[in-house]
Amino acid sequence: MTPIERFSLKEEGLTVLSLFDGISCGQVAFERVGIKVKKYYAFEIETNAIKITMKNYPNTVQCGDVFDSSFTEFIDKNIDIVIGGSPCTFWSKAKCNKTAKSKKELDTNGTGWKLFMKYVECIKTVKPKYFLYENNEGIPDNILLEISNQLGVKPIMIDAALVSAQRRKRNYWTNIPNIEQPRDKGLLFKDIIVNDPSLIKVDERIGKTMIISKNYVKYDLGGHGYYSQQDRAYFPDSKAPTVPRCRTETKFNLWLGNNTYKKTCPVEIERLQTLPDNYTDCVPKTRRFEAIGNGWCVDVIAHIFSYIE
Numbered sequence: 495m496t497p498i499e500r501f502s503l504k505e506e507g508l509t510v511l512s513l514f515d516g517i518s519c520g521q522v523a524f525e526r527v528g529i530k531v532k533k534y535y536a537f538e539i540e541t542n543a544i545k546i547t548m549k550n551y552p553n554t555v556q557c558g559d560v561f562d563s564s565f566t567e568f569i570d571k572n573i574d575i576v577i578g579g580s581p582c583t584f585w586s587k588a589k590c591n592k593t594a595k596s597k598k599e600l601d602t603n604g605t606g607w608k609l610f611m612k613y614v615e616c617i618k619t620v621k622p623k624y625f626l627y628e629n630n631e632g633i634p635d636n637i638l639l640e641i642s643n644q645l646g647v648k649p650i651m652i653d654a655a656l657v658s659a660q661r662r663k664r665n666y667w668t669n670i671p672n673i674e675q676p677r678d679k680g681l682l683f684k685d686i687i688v689n690d691p692s693l694i695k696v697d698e699r700i701g702k703t704m705i706i707s708k709n710y711v712k713y714d715l716g717g718h719g720y721y722s723q724q725d726r727a728y729f730p731d732s733k734a735p736t737v738p739r740c741r742t743e744t745k746f747n748l749w750l751g752n753n754t755y756k757k758t759c760p761v762e763i764e765r766l767q768t769l770p771d772n773y774t775d776c777v778p779k780t781r782r783f784e785a786i787g788n789g790w791c792v793d794v795i796a797h798i799f800s801y802i803e
């Protein structure tokens with residue numbers, strides 16, 4: 495880019511096309527890094543996610559389902575950047591249920607690949623100055639390689655643990671140049687806590703079955719010899735695990751000592767993703783957890799965008 499092009503991007507703001515926009519964490523990241531957004535087009539189909547985006551960014555132009563567009567309508571819109579992370583559930587190790595639909599796809603024939611190829615179609619059609627594509631670190635190697643072949647760049651792995659209190663390894667494919675790893679801010683679980691006494695639980699049964707691990711204590715409250723993921727409480731001085739898409743509320747207890755732990759609230763999960771407090775408060779609690787878990791860690795994306803200048 496010439497200095498004049500750079501100047502005009504900064505002054506006028508970027509025109510952004512976001513696929514699989516979710517709750518528009520990309521838009522929060524632009525704001526955080528101080529890059530003006532002139533126009534933001536978003537493809538998203540989930541009602542609650544759209545509601546959250548429109549509460550926070552009412553000027554967003556919602557465009558619906560990626561499969562209903564060939565993206566030709568954006569050719570003359572001077573799109574500066576196309577961003578997106580197609581749903582990773584098809585390729586992810588994490589499974590929320592045991593239905594056949596959630597089985598991991600191991601090749602480029604499944605729905606996960608079709609969704610990704612809509613992203614490829616989009617950048618080939620729109621020809622933006624920049625692109626940023628994100629997906630899970632745990633996707634199969636052959637799919638990772640094929641994504642790199644399609645996009646013409648190798649991924650950069652960034653762990654959100656560097657900029658947040660949560661571990662979250664993700665791959666980023668982009669033509670934004672010279673990206674380095676973010677500086678470690680040293681954030682821990684204790685840094686994102688909301689002091690709400692109603693969330694504190696005492697259970698005398700914990701002491702009888704408690705096992706102490708490196709980052710958490712686990713206990714067998716059911717008394718069946720089974721240590722479920724929800725009967726676990728993390729030490730305040732540890733990193734939280736990756737915010738998942740489901741059952742977040744039961745998986746993120748904080749250990750306070752003396753058979754006491756604290757349940758997690760949506761604002762804390764927002765903080766783990768470095769979202770503003772109450773960003774998602776326009777939808778019911780369970781939907782908030784899902785939307786946040788689906789989203790990006792804002793400060794990682796802001797870090798990547800900071801290299802646009």
Ligand SMILES: C[S@@+](CC[C@H](N)C(=O)[O-])C[C@H]1O[C@@H](n2cnc3c(N)ncnc32)[C@H](O)[C@@H]1O
Nearest residue numbers: 514515516517519537538539540559560789790
């Ligand atoms: C991994 S999430 C991306 C979250 C997003 N990066 C954010 O900041 O919140 C993938 C998103 O793709 C959306 N999605 C799935 N199929 C879609 C489709 N056919 N068209 C548009 N969006 C779709 C899902 O509803 C989900 O919100």
